[in-house]
Amino acid sequence: MQMNIxxxxxxxxxxxxxxxxxxxxxxxxxxxxxDNIVSVISKESASKLGLVPGKPCYAVIKASHVMVAVD
Amino acid sequence: MQMNIxxxxxxxxxxxxxxxxxxxxxxxxxxxxxDNIVSVISKESASKLGLVPGKPCYAVIKASHVMVAVD
Amino acid sequence: MQMNIxxxxxxxxxxxxxxxxxxxxxxxxxxxxxDNIVSVISKESASKLGLVPGKPCYAVIKASHVMVAVD
Amino acid sequence: MQMNIxxxxxxxxxxxxxxxxxxxxxxxxxxxxxDNIVSVISKESASKLGLVPGKPCYAVIKASHVMVAVD
Amino acid sequence: MQMNIxxxxxxxxxxxxxxxxxxxxxxxxxxxxxDNIVSVISKESASKLGLVPGKPCYAVIKASHVMVAVD
Amino acid sequence: MQMNIxxxxxxxxxxxxxxxxxxxxxxxxxxxxxDNIVSVISKESASKLGLVPGKPCYAVIKASHVMVAVD
Numbered sequence: 105m106q107m108n109i110x111x112x113x114x115x116x117x118x119x120x121x122x123x124x125x126x127x128x129x130x131x132x133x134x135x136x137x138x139d140n141i142v143s144v145i146s147k148e149s150a151s152k153l154g155l156v157p158g159k160p161c162y163a164v165i166k167a168s169h170v171m172v173a174v175d
Numbered sequence: 176m177q178m179n180i181x182x183x184x185x186x187x188x189x190x191x192x193x194x195x196x197x198x199x200x201x202x203x204x205x206x207x208x209x210d211n212i213v214s215v216i217s218k219e220s221a222s223k224l225g226l227v228p229g230k231p232c233y234a235v236i237k238a239s240h241v242m243v244a245v246d
Numbered sequence: 247m248q249m250n251i252x253x254x255x256x257x258x259x260x261x262x263x264x265x266x267x268x269x270x271x272x273x274x275x276x277x278x279x280x281d282n283i284v285s286v287i288s289k290e291s292a293s294k295l296g297l298v299p300g301k302p303c304y305a306v307i308k309a310s311h312v313m314v315a316v317d
Numbered sequence: 318m319q320m321n322i323x324x325x326x327x328x329x330x331x332x333x334x335x336x337x338x339x340x341x342x343x344x345x346x347x348x349x350x351x352d353n354i355v356s357v358i359s360k361e362s363a364s365k366l367g368l369v370p371g372k373p374c375y376a377v378i379k380a381s382h383v384m385v386a387v388d
Numbered sequence: 389m390q391m392n393i394x395x396x397x398x399x400x401x402x403x404x405x406x407x408x409x410x411x412x413x414x415x416x417x418x419x420x421x422x423d424n425i426v427s428v429i430s431k432e433s434a435s436k437l438g439l440v441p442g443k444p445c446y447a448v449i450k451a452s453h454v455m456v457a458v459d
Numbered sequence: 460m461q462m463n464i465x466x467x468x469x470x471x472x473x474x475x476x477x478x479x480x481x482x483x484x485x486x487x488x489x490x491x492x493x494d495n496i497v498s499v500i501s502k503e504s505a506s507k508l509g510l511v512p513g514k515p516c517y518a519v520i521k522a523s524h525v526m527v528a529v530d
Binding site for chain 5: 325366
């Protein structure tokens, strides 16, 4: 289902790896700058969205779930 | 306190905006590729870390808090 | 931006109350069955989505953020 | 242990499906209006609470973990 | 409402500080060993639970929201 | 990578149990007062940090992920 979501962060990238577990699936997304973002979502969601290496996608993160660190 | 944390995602960037509330503070971080990441942390943390525009920092996100979306 | 998201839960309802803070905004959503769901999102997101009482919307929740309780 | 919790959302329903993994278990809860809510909790919690299809339960969600979306 | 919740962590302590914002309230809980835990919950929840300094309470945390760090 | 993080809570303890799944690993941390904290992190993070029983570590939790309960 297509929708506009309140999550402040939607970083465009592409899937580079998928590791399927019993309940959850780990998806690695490469951003254009070369950084990777790792996501753990349910196996069913990963399957429904057709997440396979090479597929363009977004890493979506609610602002209250982002921490900040300094050296 | 310096530590190595289990969070899979630590994206390097710099602070570009800080909006201070009563309990929480919103911090906007610019990544090298030009993307912005918005974070909401407690006001005290933002103050302790000395987050002001221009300061280098990391956006840190636990993998289980990252969703994936497709067009 | 329209997208299909991995979050397993998207409950259809309508906005019945909005309480705006400095950084965050609290949005109350009424489900068809009469239950209310309370959401806290950033003030800017609430504003961008045009969330005002009466507006149809979805409460979206990642499955790993839902707990279960029994009496 | 019985307690009153700060989480703003406790939606009454009943378990309709349980999928057990190595670490986590996925629990599907049906609300009276017919909507389903999917939860991923630890296997041990699901076991301790005796979550089996048909059991009355609540889906409990902290307000800051609820996003809002519009069409 | 009294309930048994799936969250794996419920640390017993007492409220030692409360800082009220527009939408959220910050609650500081002291554990018996002397450690403090900081919680940010909605203002309404803090009010409903009657959280004032000295009140016995629990810090409740879903296991998937706990990270691990090493020196 | 060593860093100072915005998460308000870093409770010192030691690993007492590790349960490895396909995607996630459950880590049990004992605090000095005798309380246990359960964490679910990705298998790769647990491996990288060398989390084995007896290892000193911190349970790190963002304040907005801590709920409060009363009897």
